[in-house]
Amino acid sequence: MIQLITPGLYSEFAGELKEMHGLRYRVFKERLDWEVQTGGEMETDTFDDLKPVYLLLKGSDWRIRGCVRLLPTTGPTMLRDTFPALLGEAVAPASPDIWESSRFALDLPPSTPKAAGGLAQATYELFAGMIEFGLANNLTRIVTVTDTRMERILRLATWPLSRIGKPQPVGKTEAVAGFLEISHASLLRIRWRGRLNGPVLWRPILGLPHGPCG
Template sequence: MMQLITPDLYGEFASELKEMHGLRYRVFKERLDWEVQTEDEIETDAFDGFKPVYLLFKGSDWRIRGCVRLLPSTGPTMLRDTFPVLLGADVVPSTADIWESSRFALDLPPSAPKAAGGLAQATYELFAGMIEFGLANDLTRIVTVTDTRMERILRLATWPLSRIGQPMPVGKTEAVAGFLEISHASLLRIRSRGRLRGPVLWQPVLAPSA
């Protein structure tokens, strides 16, 4: 089950957000060994302070098993402020119809259901949630900084990344920036590949206040 948490709901869902930051610690620090900011088995960074929207995936046990963070490209973003080297000769996107995704993470048990391409069904649910949010808020694209491993997953899911520049080594990973299409066609592909029925978001889709 997917849950949408907008800034006006942070207080109501404080425990879920804390659990999400713990998941991010396990994935980005313990599993991937990225150079991230941590404290007391919690991972946060400066972009969590800019009132992002969070999409959370809850497993059948109601624990937070996945997450992704979304920020408008008109404000501070990781691509603009942390990884501009990945842009090459391109200009940083900064329009109301493009948001940035970051901190996509899943921490699933071995028994988690699988779908097409051998990917976890939860992967497709998070992708579908991102597209549903985008459609509800009149977005045309999502821009993201990710690694080549995640780029392969997106291609398997038939939601391919349109590269902005070439991959470059960043810390212990090969990073790449690119765009993801927000459209009804891309949502239909994700639903079909992930064997999803109907919308996945169950919190009302509310755009964050300016």
């Protein structure tokens, strides 16, 4: 199940958000050893202060097993403000129908079921949640900064990244920026590859403002 948490629900789901920041610490600091801002075994950054939307993947034990953060490109974004070198000659998107995803992370037990391409079914579930959120809010694309490892996973999942510029070394990884299509066709492919039955996003909120979330 994917839990959608908008700014108005932060206080109601404070425990889940704290657990999410702990998951991000384990993934980005401990496992990947990225240069990220941490404190108290939690990972946060300035973009968490901009009232983003979070999608949280909950396991059968109700623990947080995955997450992704979403922000409108009409405000500050990681691509424009932190990694502009990944744009090449392009201009950073700033459109109400394009949002940015970041901090995609999964921390799954070894027993997690697999689906097509050898990917965890949970990976497809979180991808599907992103697309369902986009369709519910009239988005056409999601822009993201990721590493080439994640780019390969997206390709295996048949939700390929359309590169904006060439990959560049960032810290200890090779990063790339690109667009992900938001469409019913892409959602159907993800559901089929991931063996998902029906929608995955719980408590979707339609008509989210196409600007900074407040």
